[in-house]
Amino acid sequence: MTSQTTIDKAGAGDGPPSAPSGATPGKGLRGHPWFTLVTVAVGVMMVALDGTIVAIANPAIGEDLGASWSDLQWITNAYFLALAVSLITAGKLGDRFGHRQTFLIGVAGFAVSSAAIGLSEGITMVIVFRVFQGLFGALLMPAALGLLRATFPAEKLNMAIGIWGMVIGASTAGGPILGGVLVEHVNWQSVFFINVPVGILAVALGVWILLDHRAENAPRSFDLLGIALLSAAVFCLVWAIIKAPEWGWGDFGTWTFIVGSVVGFGIFAFWETKVKEPLVPLTLFRSVPLSAGVVLMVLMAIAFMGGLFFVTFYLQGVRGLGPVDAGLHLLPLTGMMIVGSPLAGVMITKVGPRIPLAFGMALTALAMYGMSTLDTDTGSAVMSLWFAVLGLGLAPVMVGATEVIVGNAPLELSGVAGGLQQAAMQVGGSLGTAVLGAVMASKVDGDLPGNWADAGLPQLDPEQTEQAAEAVQKGAAPVPPGTPEEIASKITDVAHDTFISGMSLASLTAAGVAVVAVFVAFLTKRGENAEAGAGVGHI
Numbered sequence: 001m002t003s004q005t006t007i008d009k010a011g012a013g014d015g016p017p018s019a020p021s022g023a024t025p026g027k028g029l030r031g032h033p034w035f036t037l038v039t040v041a042v043g044v045m046m047v048a049l050d051g052t053i054v055a056i057a058n059p060a061i062g063e064d065l066g067a068s069w070s071d072l073q074w075i076t077n078a079y080f081l082a083l084a085v086s087l088i089t090a091g092k093l094g095d096r097f098g099h100r101q102t103f104l105i106g107v108a109g110f111a112v113s114s115a116a117i118g119l120s121e122g123i124t125m126v127i128v129f130r131v132f133q134g135l136f137g138a139l140l141m142p143a144a145l146g147l148l149r150a151t152f153p154a155e156k157l158n159m160a161i162g163i164w165g166m167v168i169g170a171s172t173a174g175g176p177i178l179g180g181v182l183v184e185h186v187n188w189q190s191v192f193f194i195n196v197p198v199g200i201l202a203v204a205l206g207v208w209i210l211l212d213h214r215a216e217n218a219p220r221s222f223d224l225l226g227i228a229l230l231s232a233a234v235f236c237l238v239w240a241i242i243k244a245p246e247w248g249w250g251d252f253g254t255w256t257f258i259v260g261s262v263v264g265f266g267i268f269a270f271w272e273t274k275v276k277e278p279l280v281p282l283t284l285f286r287s288v289p290l291s292a293g294v295v296l297m298v299l300m301a302i303a304f305m306g307g308l309f310f311v312t313f314y315l316q317g318v319r320g321l322g323p324v325d326a327g328l329h330l331l332p333l334t335g336m337m338i339v340g341s342p343l344a345g346v347m348i349t350k351v352g353p354r355i356p357l358a359f360g361m362a363l364t365a366l367a368m369y370g371m372s373t374l375d376t377d378t379g380s381a382v383m384s385l386w387f388a389v390l391g392l393g394l395a396p397v398m399v400g401a402t403e404v405i406v407g408n409a410p411l412e413l414s415g416v417a418g419g420l421q422q423a424a425m426q427v428g429g430s431l432g433t434a435v436l437g438a439v440m441a442s443k444v445d446g447d448l449p450g451n452w453a454d455a456g457l458p459q460l461d462p463e464q465t466e467q468a469a470e471a472v473q474k475g476a477a478p479v480p481p482g483t484p485e486e487i488a489s490k491i492t493d494v495a496h497d498t499f500i501s502g503m504s505l506a507s508l509t510a511a512g513v514a515v516v517a518v519f520v521a522f523l524t525k526r527g528e529n530a531e532a533g534a535g536v537g538h539i
Contacts, residue, residue, distance in 0.1 A: 031211030033151045037160050039209050040144035041167045043107045043202040046195050047137040048168045050079070050114075052175030053182075053191055055312075060188040067123040077242050078127045082134025084426045085234045089227050090135075091142035091419030092279055096222070099146035099415060100212040104203055106140025111199025118189040142418030147210065149406050149418075158403050162345025165398035169337030169391070176312065177327030184324065226271055226279035233264030238427065241434045249438055280416055284409060292523035293404035294420055296357065298428035299517035300364070300397045304390070306432020307368050307510040310440065310503045317475020318376055318496045332384040336391030337398075344396035353404055356396040357521035363393030365514035372507035376496050397517075404524045432513075436506040437473075443502040444469050451494045457487070468495075475499050 029035050058072045067075075094102040113132040120126045144164070152160045182190040240257035247254045272278040285291050315326035347356050367390035374383065402421050409417035448469050452460065460468060471478040477495040479488045 029209050031151065032209065033156065033160070035205075035209045036147055036151045036211070037163060039202065039205040040103065040147055041164060042198060042205060043103060043110075043140050044144050044164065045167050045171045046107070046110060046198045046202065047141060048171035049175045049178065050133065050137070050195070052172055053179035054079075056176050056179030057183050057188040057191040060183050061123070061126065064188060065121075065123045065126070071123045071127070074127050075123075075130055079130040079134040079137075080426065080430065081235065081238055081242070082131045083138050084134075084238050084423060084430070085231050086135050086138035087142060087423040087426070088230060088234075088280060088416060088419035090138040091146070091415035091417070092222070092227075093139065094143040094146050094415035094418075095413060098212045099143040099150070100206065100210040102415075103140050103143035103147060103210065104206045106136045106138075106143060107199050107202045107206065109136030110140065111196050111203075114192040114195035114199070118192040138419075138422075141422045142415045145402070145406055145418030145421065146415040151211070157407065158349040158399065159342060159345040161403050161406075162342040162348075162395075162399045165344075165395065165402065166338050166341035169341060169394065169398060170334050174327070174334055176330070177324060180322065180324035180327055184322075223272075223275050223277060223279040226268060226275060229264055229268040229271060230279060233261050233268055234423070234427075236261035236264055238430060241427075241430045244434050245437050245441070280420075281413065284413065284417070284420075287408045288523055289404050289525045290408035290417075292520050293401045293408070294424045296361075296397065296517055296520050296524065297401045297405070297421060297424035298431070299513055299520065300361065300394065300401065301425045301428025302432035302435065303364055303368055303510040303514040303517070304394055304432070305429035306436035307371060307390075307507055309433045309436070310506055311371065313473075313475035314374065314499070314503060318499060329380065329383060330387060332388035333391040336388045337395050340392050340395030341399055344399045348396065348400050348403060352526050353400040353524050354522055357400040357404075357524055358518050360393045360396035360400070361514050361517040361521055363389055364397065365393075365511045365518065367393055368507050368511035368514055372504040372511065374503070375500060393514075400521075400524070404526075407526065432510070436509055439509050440502040440506045441469070441473055443505045444472050444498055447501055448472060448494070448498050451498050455490045455494050457490055457494065471495070472498050473502065 054075065058075060061067060061075065062072050090102070090106075110133055113129045113136060116129045117126050117133070120129065145161075148157065148160050148164060178194075179191055182188075182194065236257045240254050240261065243257070244251075244254050269282060272280060272282050311330075312326060315321045315329055319326075321329065344356055344360070367386050370386035370389065374386075405421045405424075406417045449460075449465060452468075468478040472495045475496070477488075477492040479491050483491070
């Protein structure tokens with residue numbers, strides 16, 4: 001890629017870099033790289049927390065608003081759909097109008113949407129404002145990466161992305177703990193109201209500190225048809241993933257949306273070769289490292305988010321822990337991501353991304369194998385060990401894959417690259433939950449009848465068996481009210497043993513995905529355009 005920007009040219013000589021077009025180097029804190037990092041981290045933290053904190057509030061929301069199970073699923077699905085469909089387009093908006101403005105609008109809109117959810121008196125309004133949360137979250141996430149890409153010079157970018165990844169990892173893992181505390185001691189509305197002061201802080205810091213960066217050859221027009229085609233293709237893919245557990249992977253409806261997604265992506269790719277200023281220039285994917293980084297992000301998210309999905313059921317359902325205690329048991333994972341992400345940034349700067357990325361995915365595979373050995377009576381020390389190994393493995397992948405994607409894109413497409421990175425993570429996480437969920441469901445459906453009969457329990461009819469299997473997949477024991485204690489104990493043992501067998505197979509599948517990702521990691525390399533991205537301001 002040969003695109004040159006004002007910043008690119010500034011980095012070519014021996015003198016200090018000049019400001020990008022449309023920006024004036026600030027005095028004091030204005031445009032300072034490290035304070036820019038702090039500012040975007042505050043906004044990103046708000047969105048990352050919302051990815052996991054809301055799940056803890058769902059039961060309380062359902063009880064307070066009289067929501068059905070389907071309604072509660074839409075609280076998550078509406079947010080995820082809006083976020084996934086909008087990310088790349090939102091990144092393009094940042095490239096066109098400036099990442100500072102896009103970030104500030106995203107943060108302010110996310111905070112206002114959060115307040116509206118807290119004030120909602122019906123489940124329909126909660127779902128509607130969750131859509132707005134997703135749209136505004138899509139605006140600020142790629143903009144945050146675009147600001148880091150434009151502000152930091154190449155030798156500091158990995159460290160900055162390391163800290164950025166640390167914030168995302170810590171916020172994602174810390175969501176259940178904070179959510180549990182707020183729901184138990186305040187109310188479910190507080191889970192959303194907490195975003196308001198955080199958003200105000202992020203906006204205030206952004207107005208004070210952030211400097212607008214514009215590439216000299218930034219896009220001047222919008223590929224409206226491309227936006228429509230890409231949005232439709234992503235929607236069909238994500239919708240198929242969301243509905244597959246309910247419809248079944250062999251269902252006609254599931255495959256209709258999958259085929260529709262493939263056709264949509266094909267038409268989109270064809271159109272992008274014809275339009276003057278494409279939404280996503282396909283020349284981006286001529287870069288093997290960038291393409292490998294996107295694939296790696298998807299595979300990492302499948303193993304991480306899919307595997308972690310079952311761990312929460314294991315801790316709360318099988319081990320009987322409350323939301324707060326379950327979150328505390330995940331602190332080794334959070335802690336190692338906090339420690340490991342900046343260290344990974346330093347290591348990647350010194351030796352390049354290949355070895356750290358491959359090592360990180362190998363550790364992730366080892367951790368998922370270890371999690372496949374968890375049992376009903378596994379000690380906390382053993383659990384903590386595997387969670388710590390997982391955090392240590394994820395840290396270099398989160399940092400390295402992000403740098404590979406953003407660093408191998410030209411500066412004028414840094415927003416689109418940031419959108420690609422986030423979309424890959426979101427789609428991978430959803431795929432992990434759906435695919436590993438199907439593995440879990442298949443194992444439970446196959447083992448439960450035999451385990452039930454072996455325990456000498458009364459035979460269930462097909463409807464009762466289906467209901468029992470659904471409960472077991474969530475780590476719950478399907479004990480009817482009034483069941484004698486001896487029978488209840490047997491049902492609980494069967495349910496937990498069957499869940500463990502399903503989780504073990506799902507974890508082994510996640511480990512296999514991580515092993516594949518080890519080989520993908522060797523296709524990556526340091527960003528081709530990173531050296532040209534020397535930022536402005538003070539280091």
